[in-house]
Amino acid sequence: MKNGNLPALLALIRKDLQIFIHDRRAMLLTFLVPIAIASFFGYLFGGNGGKKGETGKIEIRAIDQDGTALSRAVIAGLGGDPLLAVRPATLEEGREAVRTGKAAVAVVLPKGFGDAAARSLFDPTAKKPVVGLLHDPSHVGELAMVRGMLTQHAMEAVSAEAFNGPTGEKMLDAQLRDLETPTPGMSGEEQESLRKLLTGALDMNRRSREPAADGSPNTAKRGLGMPFDISAQEVTAREGVQYNGYAHSFAGMGVQFILFAAIDLGVAILLERQKGIWKRLRGAPVSRGMLLLGKALAAAILGLLTFTVMFTFAFVVFGVRISGSFPGFVAVAISFALMAAAFGLMIASIGKTPQAARGISSLAVLLLVMLGGAWVPSFIFPKWLQTATLITPTRWAVDGFDAMTWRGVGFEGALAPVGVLLLSAVVFGAIAWNRFRWEE
């Protein structure tokens, strides 16, 4: 760069920054709007992971029409599950709660549930109770989860009753009496085996209420239980670092709003042309490249400023951390800001009028950010779409920010996003340079 051009370049950048800050209210909105939307999306997508509250639980209604110790035990088991928020209700209340979306599922334990369930545990020929699940059709995933949890807690409660409680003892006695006569569908050997099993269970039941060897009450509960414990662990940057939905949403919204700012850059150039200002700029002894570079750098600086303000907010308020490489994060941010600036120049070079340019480029940006996973993470896309969206630079930007924040990837993880973003910047810049209308 010739020395004479440097003051002109600095003047071009300074002027655009002055225009940006002259309207304090607009400037404030430039930062606040993406922060507000990113906060909302971040909350929806899991928040900061360390504060799982009621919002993370599945809301269900428990309708106990049986009112036995067994049905109460099942409901108590559901209530103790950390993934469920259980509220007792009548059938009408439960149905209304599901219909109005206040609950995902209502579990109906019918009258006679306790007896029938206990009997059915060992007798395949016994009539099983029918447990009703009233569910919201838009929460199919939750229905499957509740079905599984209900099975677990019912099995635990019914088998505990069979091996411990007086109801179980009565039920086992009755079943043993039934076995004294031939049972349809069962061979004699099978009946004998079942009889031994029930006799053993009855013995366990009676012993459970005898005092222990030292004379103290026997508190040990016998019955079927989960044959394993589950240890769910989030795989993130490193042990102890939790997933933070805000890291993704702030990256996504940053990408979106910086691209919107790039539209403003393109439109501003078209307006400058319309107002004759571009003539005055072109009349000065400043090269074309310098004029475009000045515009692009000013836009890139404003983009970086937006990222800085947004992530500072996310750091302070939501605990977002750059768990990966900080230089990598900065490199992705700079590359994206340059790409967005070049995108703005391309808009100016293709747009005929400011109004037309804004319309078509807004649509393009919305598509880019949607496909780039800025709204919802790209991992929920269908497989083919996950592959197809790799052609969008926004996808690389969002993935790059995710990698440098909550995924905790090192600097090497930033190389591909930075490369793609810089390549995109070069392509957009080349289109802008070739299509730009220089004649005034």
Next chain:
Amino acid sequence: MTALLLEARDLTKSYSGRPAVAGVSLSLAPGEIFGLLGPNGAGKTTTVSMLCGLLPPDSGTVLVGGRAISGDADPAKRQIGLVPQEIALYDELSALANLRFFGALYGLGGAALESAIGAALELVGLADRSKDLVKTMSGGMKRRLNLAGALLHDPAVLLLDEPTVGVDPQSRNAIFDNLEELRRRGKALLYTTHYMEEAERLCDRIAIVDSGRVIAKGTLRELLKLLPASNRLRVEVEGASELPVAELKALPGVAEEAEPSFEDGRLTVALSDLSLGTASVLGWLTARGATPGHLASERGNLESVFLHMTGRRLRDA
């Protein structure tokens, strides 16, 4: 011989085969205001764009200080100050911020820039409004600031593209005073306009352009000489319903090239000599028993020249 500050030779420019400028040549000397007068679409703005390097001509050359401008960043562009037809200012910035920016584009900085800004604002009478945002200024003030923006780097040549469009008469006069002051300082000014009154008042030499061509060029006096009659006499006649007006062309002081007319009791005659022709016409009327009721004369102007050259009125063209 005075050195020419700006010279254009046979400039042409076409868009999609339609000529916008076809063979325009002109030159500017120090201390001169050169007018480019023509209707909208005559090619004035295109000519200005070619003169200051915004638009490459299809053919022809532009010399600034004797040499052609080579490239966008050619320092020779510092010799030119451009005042675009539009108010080319940033509304969101103050007058001072605008001028600092435009000055910096020409490599000015520090005390030199501040001094140039002060002088330019002083000249256009906006020294006390320097901190005002442009968007709060009146149209006339913006026009004056638009002019100031072109003066900061002290150019030898000023190209002013219709710089008074949409301003009130007071601001227009103020701008004229500014331009006359610049002429006194030895600047060469090219002034485009479609107002013939502006060209007549300001310009030392004028080129009348139409459809991309210069159809007449010279001083005001030289251009008026192109008219068959420098004056026009109008007489309201009483006591006659018909007159053999063709006879008038034979009278002394009456222009032979223009046809006299007599309609609705009003006689219109073109005169080559005002006093001699007036006496001749009045004597001719008296001899035919007609009485002049009211008498008025009208001097020829650039409008008449344009009408004479193109058959169309400047404002209608």
